[in-house]
Amino acid sequence: MKSSAFLKSILHPIETTFALADVLTFIKRKKTCTLGLKKGGKRFQPYNYHFACESCNFFYMTVEVEVAQNSTFCPGVERAIKIVEGELSGSRKTIYTVGPIIHNPEVVKRLESLGLKVLDPDAQPLSNLEGATVIVRSHGIDLATENKLKETGALIVDATCQNVKRAQKAAKELEDEGFHLIIVGSANHPEVVSILGRLDKEATVIENPEQAIKWINENQGILEKLGVVAQTTISRDLLQSVVDSLRGKCKEMKVRDTRCESVTRRQNEALEMCRRVDLMVVVGGLNSSNTARLADLCRKTSMKTVHVEDPKEIDKETISGAKRIGVIGGASTPDWQIEDTVSKIKSLVSG
Ligand code: SF4
Numbered sequence: 001m002k003s004s005a006f007l008k009s010i011l012h013p014i015e016t017t018f019a020l021a022d023v024l025t026f027i028k029r030k031k032t033c034t035l036g037l038k039k040g041g042k043r044f045q046p047y048n049y050h051f052a053c054e055s056c057n058f059f060y061m062t063v064e065v066e067v068a069q070n071s072t073f074c075p076g077v078e079r080a081i082k083i084v085e086g087e088l089s090g091s092r093k094t095i096y097t098v099g100p101i102i103h104n105p106e107v108v109k110r111l112e113s114l115g116l117k118v119l120d121p122d123a124q125p126l127s128n129l130e131g132a133t134v135i136v137r138s139h140g141i142d143l144a145t146e147n148k149l150k151e152t153g154a155l156i157v158d159a160t161c162q163n164v165k166r167a168q169k170a171a172k173e174l175e176d177e178g179f180h181l182i183i184v185g186s187a188n189h190p191e192v193v194s195i196l197g198r199l200d201k202e203a204t205v206i207e208n209p210e211q212a213i214k215w216i217n218e219n220q221g222i223l224e225k226l227g228v229v230a231q232t233t234i235s236r237d238l239l240q241s242v243v244d245s246l247r248g249k250c251k252e253m254k255v256r257d258t259r260c261e262s263v264t265r266r267q268n269e270a271l272e273m274c275r276r277v278d279l280m281v282v283v284g285g286l287n288s289s290n291t292a293r294l295a296d297l298c299r300k301t302s303m304k305t306v307h308v309e310d311p312k313e314i315d316k317e318t319i320s321g322a323k324r325i326g327v328i329g330g331a332s333t334p335d336w337q338i339e340d341t342v343s344k345i346k347s348l349v350s351g
Pocket of ligand 1: 074075076077138139161162163164232233260261262263290331
């Protein structure tokens with residue numbers, strides 16, 4: 001009898017559930033469990049896609065983990081972090097950022113342990129900061145806060161991402177051309193606040209097409225000329241759906257697509273991965289808007305998706321039944337959190 005046929009004969013009834021290669025790997029790794037492979041053997045139980053041996057508690061599961069190429073810091077965040085680290089190294093000055101430098105609590109904690117302090121101008125008025133350095137994060141700041149910072153006497157280092165600056169500039173240009181400005185994005189996000197806070201006139205923030213329709217019905221008077229920009233991290237579909245809702249409802253509309261290419265690449269890769277895997281693990285701060293959008297995008301494809309801030313949140317239940325797991329991080333997720341996530345999954349898989 002050929003060896004593969006022989007193996008198949010002793011693997012019944014699990015041969016239909018598991019690939020032969022998986023079982024061979026199992027035998028190689030835990031020879032003592034081969035007895036359980038006997039026909040009708042009771043010690044070897046298939047459960048989802050893992051083997052569990054009752055006699056020695058060995059747990060083996062075959063799972064492929066695919067890590068997205070666009071998984072860690074985007075260029076804007078990488079630059080901001082480098083600026084902070086550069087200012088912290090060897091400086092005797094107190095270094096502040098306006099708000100957390102990125103939406104990733106673990107990274108912020110690490111930088112705080114190196115001496116970084118976080119200012120919250122909404123919670124406490126800016127006082128004298130003579131001799132200190134204040135770093136403006138990648139999301140940028142509104143003009144009023146920038147002016148207040150200048151009055152503190154601090155040295156201001158601007159780490160605003162170039163893409164955010166481009167969105168701020170596009171918004172101002174549309175306003176100057178006489179358009180009522182619409183920003184598609186989240187009203188409370190610091191980037192949107194920074195765009196709004198650089199305009200002379202009132203603008204409108206719209207988060208989804210439903211809001212767009214409601215706004216149209218309530219604001220017939222200002223629908224002559226509409227200028228649209230996007231928060232850099234929104235998806236193409238969201239921008240398109242809001243633009244579609246506004247189209248035809250005003251005399252003139254101009255759209256400046258200010259979405260970030262790096263985010264678009266990441267979102268496209270996540271969507272591609274959703275075709276190949278059966279579980280997506282999205283890693284990044286729960287307060288990170290782009291990471292939350294990434295997870296939402298995956299969920300919209302009906303993919304089982306978990307958004308974790310810390311790999312410790314992943315347990316056997318999370319990955320139960322998954323044969324191919326995709327791992328992707330948000331724009332503010334460091335590579336070590338991706339590595340920790342993969343290690344955690346592997347440790348759960350091999351018991
Ligand atoms: S996500 Fe894009 S826009 Fe935002 S900081 Fe990164 S590179 Fe800049």
